[in-house]
Amino acid sequence: QQPIILKVHSFSSPQAPEAVYQMLPWIEKVNKESNGRLKVEFYPSMQLGGKTSDLIQQLEDGVVDIVMMNPGVAPNRFPVLQGTELPFTNVGTSAGQTPAMLEWVNKWLLKNEFKGIKIIHMHATDAAVLHTRTKKIETAADLKGLKIRVPGRFVGEAMKSLGATPVGLPLSDIYESLQRGQIDGMTINWAIMTPYKLQEVTKFNMETPFYQNAIMSLMSQASYDKLPADLKKVIDDNIGIAYSTEVAKKIDELTVPAKKTIADSGNTLYSLSPEELAKWRAAMAPVYKLWIAEMDKKGLPGQAMFDDLLATTAKYGRK
Amino acid sequence: MRSSPIPPGRRTMEAACRAVALVGCVALVAVMLVVVASVLGSNLFRHPILGDTEIVDSLTGVVVFCFLPWCHLHGGNVIVDFFAKPLPRVVRDWLDVVMNLAFAVVAGVIAWRLMAGGLSAFTREQASMFLEIPEWWVYAVGSLTSVLWIVVILYVAYESVLRARGRLSAPADEVQFG
Amino acid sequence: MDRFDIGLLMFVAALALIALRMTVAGAMLLVGGLGYAAINGWLPLLSTLKTITYSKFANNGLSVLPLFLLMGEFASRGGMNARLFRTARAWLGHWRGGLAVATIGGCAAFGAICGSSLATAATMSQVALPEMRKSGYSPALATGTLAAGGTLGILIPPSVILVVYAVYTEQSVGALFVAAVIPGLIAVVQYMIVVNLFTRLVPGSAGSLARASWRERLVATQEVWPILTVFGLIVAGIYLGWFSPTEGAAVGAFVTMLFAIVQGGMRFKGFVECLLAAGQTTAMMFLIMLAAELFSAALASSRMPAELAGHVAALNADPLVVMFFIVVVYFILGCFMESLSMVLLTLPVFIPLLLTLDFGLSHDAKLVWFGILVLMSVEVGMVSPPFGLNLFLINSLAKDVPMRETYIGVLGFCLMDFIRVALLILFPIVCLWLPGLR
Numbered sequence: 001q002q003p004i005i006l007k008v009h010s011f012s013s014p015q016a017p018e019a020v021y022q023m024l025p026w027i028e029k030v031n032k033e034s035n036g037r038l039k040v041e042f043y044p045s046m047q048l049g050g051k052t053s054d055l056i057q058q059l060e061d062g063v064v065d066i067v068m069m070n071p072g073v074a075p076n077r078f079p080v081l082q083g084t085e086l087p088f089t090n091v092g093t094s095a096g097q098t099p100a101m102l103e104w105v106n107k108w109l110l111k112n113e114f115k116g117i118k119i120i121h122m123h124a125t126d127a128a129v130l131h132t133r134t135k136k137i138e139t140a141a142d143l144k145g146l147k148i149r150v151p152g153r154f155v156g157e158a159m160k161s162l163g164a165t166p167v168g169l170p171l172s173d174i175y176e177s178l179q180r181g182q183i184d185g186m187t188i189n190w191a192i193m194t195p196y197k198l199q200e201v202t203k204f205n206m207e208t209p210f211y212q213n214a215i216m217s218l219m220s221q222a223s224y225d226k227l228p229a230d231l232k233k234v235i236d237d238n239i240g241i242a243y244s245t246e247v248a249k250k251i252d253e254l255t256v257p258a259k260k261t262i263a264d265s266g267n268t269l270y271s272l273s274p275e276e277l278a279k280w281r282a283a284m285a286p287v288y289k290l291w292i293a294e295m296d297k298k299g300l301p302g303q304a305m306f307d308d309l310l311a312t313t314a315k316y317g318r319k
Numbered sequence: 320m321r322s323s324p325i326p327p328g329r330r331t332m333e334a335a336c337r338a339v340a341l342v343g344c345v346a347l348v349a350v351m352l353v354v355v356a357s358v359l360g361s362n363l364f365r366h367p368i369l370g371d372t373e374i375v376d377s378l379t380g381v382v383v384f385c386f387l388p389w390c391h392l393h394g395g396n397v398i399v400d401f402f403a404k405p406l407p408r409v410v411r412d413w414l415d416v417v418m419n420l421a422f423a424v425v426a427g428v429i430a431w432r433l434m435a436g437g438l439s440a441f442t443r444e445q446a447s448m449f450l451e452i453p454e455w456w457v458y459a460v461g462s463l464t465s466v467l468w469i470v471v472i473l474y475v476a477y478e479s480v481l482r483a484r485g486r487l488s489a490p491a492d493e494v495q496f497g
Numbered sequence: 498m499d500r501f502d503i504g505l506l507m508f509v510a511a512l513a514l515i516a517l518r519m520t521v522a523g524a525m526l527l528v529g530g531l532g533y534a535a536i537n538g539w540l541p542l543l544s545t546l547k548t549i550t551y552s553k554f555a556n557n558g559l560s561v562l563p564l565f566l567l568m569g570e571f572a573s574r575g576g577m578n579a580r581l582f583r584t585a586r587a588w589l590g591h592w593r594g595g596l597a598v599a600t601i602g603g604c605a606a607f608g609a610i611c612g613s614s615l616a617t618a619a620t621m622s623q624v625a626l627p628e629m630r631k632s633g634y635s636p637a638l639a640t641g642t643l644a645a646g647g648t649l650g651i652l653i654p655p656s657v658i659l660v661v662y663a664v665y666t667e668q669s670v671g672a673l674f675v676a677a678v679i680p681g682l683i684a685v686v687q688y689m690i691v692v693n694l695f696t697r698l699v700p701g702s703a704g705s706l707a708r709a710s711w712r713e714r715l716v717a718t719q720e721v722w723p724i725l726t727v728f729g730l731i732v733a734g735i736y737l738g739w740f741s742p743t744e745g746a747a748v749g750a751f752v753t754m755l756f757a758i759v760q761g762g763m764r765f766k767g768f769v770e771c772l773l774a775a776g777q778t779t780a781m782m783f784l785i786m787l788a789a790e791l792f793s794a795a796l797a798s799s800r801m802p803a804e805l806a807g808h809v810a811a812l813n814a815d816p817l818v819v820m821f822f823i824v825v826v827y828f829i830l831g832c833f834m835e836s837l838s839m840v841l842l843t844l845p846v847f848i849p850l851l852l853t854l855d856f857g858l859s860h861d862a863k864l865v866w867f868g869i870l871v872l873m874s875v876e877v878g879m880v881s882p883p884f885g886l887n888l889f890l891i892n893s894l895a896k897d898v899p900m901r902e903t904y905i906g907v908l909g910f911c912l913m914d915f916i917r918v919a920l921l922i923l924f925p926i927v928c929l930w931l932p933g934l935r
């Protein structure tokens with residue numbers, strides 16, 4: 001009997017942490033537990049064509065069965081989910097905040113942005129912070145006129161309200177853009193710094209946690225429904241909050257070594273002063289308002305969702 | 320061999336392609352100016368332009384779409400005339416007819432899918448990250464110009480039919496391509 | 498027929514259609530699309546086609562190409578190219594093949610600021626091609642020089658491919674750039690040798706003039722300040738981080754436009770002609786790149802590279818034999834694929850294979866060495882006849898040159914490429930010495 005092929009299309013390379021610690025082991029495990037009746041195949045780096053923003057449509061159109069992506073690349077497809085990336089709403093560890101994210105998503109989003117989609121895994125990355133090329137950022141005024149690469153729209157709005165100009169850029173282009181001074185800095189989580197060698201092209205790395213990115217692997221419900229019951233069980237055995245938290249723990253293990261590598265390469269790691277941090281937090285108010293207003297426009301209870309987000313992340317130890 | 324100097328319909332084709340290509344020219348100039356403004360903004364005035372790359376994204380799409388018909392009409396799409404060279408001229412002309420018809424089918428599928436993609440970009444409200452430039456209007460430009468693109472490909476096939484039947488001499492640039 | 502066979506068949510079919518005078522883009526779109534549908538089904542193909550065209554065309558990353566093309570058009574319209582080459586002629590014209598040698602040098606200089614083979618070939622063609630032709634260079638030598646010279650855009654660092662490779666293999670981008678320097682310089686010297694041999698072996702392939710007097714040289718040199726200013730501005734600007742290559746291209750186009758209006762007497766009609774010419778080549782190249790993307794998506798789903806790698810690993814052959822085999826695979830893929838997507842497709846299968854082989858090198862040295870080999874092999878694919886994106890680009894810019902001439906002209910350069918790749922396989926020290934790896 002021919003095995004059932006499931007195609008995984010991913011924005012990341014096979015060396016990226018989310019591939020190494022989630023997707024590749026997951027594929028191996030599922031293939032094994034299905035006794036060879038499932039053949040999950042990994043297509044990294046957009047090998048099947050298109051831009052990262054096309055991934056979700058490829059999933060929904062049935063081009064592929066599973067995608068790995070972050071919500072920021074499809075700005076209008078996951079506006080609600082991007083609420084979890086609002087700065088200072090969820091700063092903590094990956095393992096700490098991942099259950100919070102999933103709990104909130106399960107409560108508010110399953111009938112909404114995740115209709116027709118089965119969440120294989122989703123995690124909040126370790127803390128994403130501000131890294132700059134040549135200029136140490138000690139106050140928001142230092143950001144004026146700088147171009148900062150951001151992963152998504154709301155982090156971009158946050159940068160705007162601090163005075164910087166946000167730039168969208170694929171992960172693979174960051175290194176060269178920083179090296180040539182095309183951008184002055186970026187916000188990105190620690191774990192991704194060293195695989196992409198970004199310590200080589202930044203000098204100042206702010207340790208003050210800013211936000212946490214969402215990374216997710218999604219399966220099309222249609223692809224899942226086509227599977228026989230025992231194979232559905234294989235999938236179901238390998239998803240859920242506990243599973244995602246296991247992945248998140250591995251991501252957390254990368255933070256300290258990454259910081260050490262960065263520091264050893266001669267970079268300056270530093271923190272915002274408490275007074276300045278308070279100012280930055282205050283500057284986020286219009287960004288939160290923007291997100292809430294957008295939810296309201298969609299007929300969703302924006303304020304209630306936002307309050308619940310803060311309550312949930314606080315319950316899981318937000319700092 | 321009796322040949323008419325200008326095949327019927329050529330002038331109409333030229334005019335239509337030129338009109339569409341001129342829109343592409345405007346977009347190309349706009350690309351240049353936006354990027355120059357962005358350089359000046361971030362270097363001279365320390366005030367980078369928000370979303371400059373998003374504008375260039377859309378405009379580059381317009382440039383390419385508007386030049387597809389013009390490019391094919393003027394033999395801009397590369398043909399490798401190396402292996403078919405030993406064949407008699409008339410065989411090569413008929414080959415051109417067949418290959419242009421096949422290309423027209425390809426272009427037809429692309430045009431059809433562009434329309435479908437534009438519709439879905441519209442309903443999904445796909446837009447760029449910061450300026451929220453909607454994607455659908457570039458799709459719309461592409462859908463419109465690719466209709467002309469298909470017509471041009473069919474027209475080029477028709478010219479090859481005329482040529483194969485000895486009613487038209489080989490075009491100047493084709494001869495030179497040798 | 499399994500998907501591996503479909504993958505193989507795709508190459509044969511595309512080759513056949515192109516040989517039968519289908520446009521290169523059309524053949525690759527047709528075969529790529531049919532292959533994709535045969536492997537994945539019609540519905541996935543139709544869905545993919547919904548977004549792939551927009552993603553490829555509405556792409557500011559590729560806008561560097563039309564902008565450099567436009568700069569070239571303005572430069573020739575404004576007579577700047579002619580002046581530049583009058584000067585080059587005054588200094589080098591009495592040497593056999595002097596202009597072609599100067600072109601190689603120009604490509605290398607341009608390659609030091611630009612990471613794209615196609616953009617380098619496009620820009621340098623517009624500068625050098627008309628003038629070489631006017632000076633009596635044979636079409637074969639002129640177009641061959643430019644096709645090969647274009648690859649210096651990517652062989653000389655910086656190079657996008659090496660950045661992607663560094664991320665894949667967790668190597669330092671800096672080390673890879675440094676490692677690429679000596680092989681890149683070897684390529685420059687080799688290409689200059691080819692030009693020299695070509696002019697010796699094919700009499701009358703390059704015009705040679707009487708030695709110009711010092712006075713003539715000085716007069717000619719005075720004329721070139723505009724283009725040198727523009728070139729200097731772009732090089733300095735990109736190095737100093739004022740602008741990216743795309744921005745450099747836009748600024749270059751804008752400034753050459755002003756020169757063409759003020760100095761070259763360009764009027765509205767000429768302006769539009771420049772735009773039309775740049776737009777036409779842009780449409781041609783973007784369509785080929787769209788076709789290459791569809792083709793490589795089909796190839797990725799055929800899992801052909803993975804299966805090939807599996808077969809090779811099973812042979813337990815000598816590591817050097819495996820390495821030669823990998824290089825040949827790159828030569829073949831290079832026929833139909835754009836260099837970056839080729840690298841993205843093959844690294845996940847070749848890197849694990851490479852790591853099982855023992856060449857007596859350290860882990861890092863092995864990966865850096867392989868990176869340079871990949872870089873070189875990928876570029877050979879782009880200039881080796883009969884199919885190569887650089888060849889198609891040059892040939893479309895050189896409207897009056899038959900493709901056959903370009904093939905003949907580029908052969909010698911390809912031979913040098915093969916020699917260099919073989920040299921690098923046998924003597925890894927060539928690239929490892931400078932970054933101090935072993």
Ligand code: NA
Nearest residue numbers: 608611650655
């Ligand atoms: Na380069």
Ligand code: NA
Nearest residue numbers: 832878881884
């Ligand atoms: Na080739």
